[in-house]
Amino acid sequence: MINTEKIRKDFPILGEKVNGNDLVYLDNAATSHKPKEVINSLVEYYEKYNSNVHRGVHALSIKATDEFEKARISVQKFINAKNSNEIIFTRNASESLNLIAYSWGKENIKLGDEIFITPFEHHSNIVPWQMLCKENEAILRYFPIDNNGDIDVDKFSKEISNKTKMVSITHMSNVLGTVLPIDKIIELAKKYNAVTVVDACQSVPHMPVDVQKIDSDFLCFSGHKMLGPTGIGVLHGKEDILNNMSPFLYGGDMISSVTYEDSKWNDLPYKFEAGTPNIADSIGLGTACEYLTKVGMDNIWKHEMELGQYAVEEISKLENFKILGNKSKELRGGVVSFIHDSIHPHDIGSLLDGFGIAIRTGHHCAMPLVRSYGVVAASRASFYLYNKKDEIDKLVEGLKKVEEYFK
Ligand SMILES: Cc1ncc(COP(=O)(O)O)c(C=O)c1O
Numbered sequence: 001m002i003n004t005e006k007i008r009k010d011f012p013i014l015g016e017k018v019n020g021n022d023l024v025y026l027d028n029a030a031t032s033h034k035p036k037e038v039i040n041s042l043v044e045y046y047e048k049y050n051s052n053v054h055r056g057v058h059a060l061s062i063k064a065t066d067e068f069e070k071a072r073i074s075v076q077k078f079i080n081a082k083n084s085n086e087i088i089f090t091r092n093a094s095e096s097l098n099l100i101a102y103s104w105g106k107e108n109i110k111l112g113d114e115i116f117i118t119p120f121e122h123h124s125n126i127v128p129w130q131m132l133c134k135e136n137e138a139i140l141r142y143f144p145i146d147n148n149g150d151i152d153v154d155k156f157s158k159e160i161s162n163k164t165k166m167v168s169i170t171h172m173s174n175v176l177g178t179v180l181p182i183d184k185i186i187e188l189a190k191k192y193n194a195v196t197v198v199d200a201c202q203s204v205p206h207m208p209v210d211v212q213k214i215d216s217d218f219l220c221f222s223g224h225k226m227l228g229p230t231g232i233g234v235l236h237g238k239e240d241i242l243n244n245m246s247p248f249l250y251g252g253d254m255i256s257s258v259t260y261e262d263s264k265w266n267d268l269p270y271k272f273e274a275g276t277p278n279i280a281d282s283i284g285l286g287t288a289c290e291y292l293t294k295v296g297m298d299n300i301w302k303h304e305m306e307l308g309q310y311a312v313e314e315i316s317k318l319e320n321f322k323i324l325g326n327k328s329k330e331l332r333g334g335v336v337s338f339i340h341d342s343i344h345p346h347d348i349g350s351l352l353d354g355f356g357i358a359i360r361t362g363h364h365c366a367m368p369l370v371r372s373y374g375v376v377a378a379s380r381a382s383f384y385l386y387n388k389k390d391e392i393d394k395l396v397e398g399l400k401k402v403e404e405y406f407k
Helices: 004-008 036-049 059-078 093-108 127-136 153-159 182-191 239-243 279-295 297-316 345-354 367-371 389-406
Strands: 087-090 114-117 139-142 164-170 195-199 218-222 233-237 255-258 263-265 321-323 335-340 360-362 378-382
Touching: 036 059, 036 279, 059 087, 059 279, 087 093, 093 127, 093 164, 093 195, 093 218, 093 233, 114 127, 127 139, 153 182, 164 182, 182 195, 233 239, 279 297, 297 321, 297 335, 297 389, 335 345, 345 360, 345 378, 345 389
Parallel strands: 114 139, 114 164, 164 195, 195 218
Antiparallel strands: 087 233, 218 233, 255 263, 321 335, 335 378, 360 378
């Protein structure tokens, strides 16, 4: 059990009024709020030891380097990576996925090879593979779907083959809240020696994730969705694979030596971190990992599954609303998307905003998936450790008022 009331006190923004109402923030799949500890770690860096890392011999630079590398270790522990060398700091998950496509994909994906992704992906886990397949004349394929609208792993097991060189899947859909059976999928991919990528943007912030257990080759996530600052993301990769890849960007810090004619690359993780890194926000992300660990990822996941289920039950009671995706408890986290049979999601979102309720409306950066439900936009409520059941009640009351307004 987590103490939501106590946790809420750590998040200054939750005390804000929006349009004269208490803020009800249900847009956590887009980005999360930040606790004071994270905000303070940024202020402390800028006020007390702002300096560049990995190059100075002076006290401030040494302290900045120590804190920056400590943050890497906090991230390593948070996802139970084997080694901190396997943690590459990027700007966000999108950059992490692009890094894989450029550095691994361009060299390893050949004419006629296949990459499998699911129909549930965020654009960030579609577009880099579309571009790679176009350039390298490979084939982008999508997982089959069963009658319930879930990934059909049995059918997939008949479609994967020696031509499959990569399988890139979301761990949890940012639209449906569905948790994918990544263990089975990764096991199958390994049988065919396909490289595996997990888009963990909606899982690492919300549930315990152990990269050694998952045994993915690459796994990506964004700091801003897990109480950390914007502008900092993570790529986890297995050391041997990262060592065999060419750099993504070139410049300072990613080299071990440079002559006028040629250059040699630095060791991991620096080979993939060209230029001055995002020092402050990396430190902020390290603090966020420690905060989440203190609360307990098992507790957070249980809390969010309960909220997700409660939201599904309550919204399902509203006659003219339809929930997208599988409603089953076992498969769903704290993300619920829904449509109304006649009111546009943007109208729903704008009217709810008038009551201080923040939800996301639109295609959720997953246009193909949302369109597969016969609509171009949907409303989405998404929860985090600081959300309460009575906020879902406020959402449902708000939805009733929206219907009343349009009558
Ligand atoms: C499942 C998923 N993948 C990728 C992303 C992209 O994250 P970012 O915009 O931080 O790169 C998101 C963000 O919404 C997401 O939910």
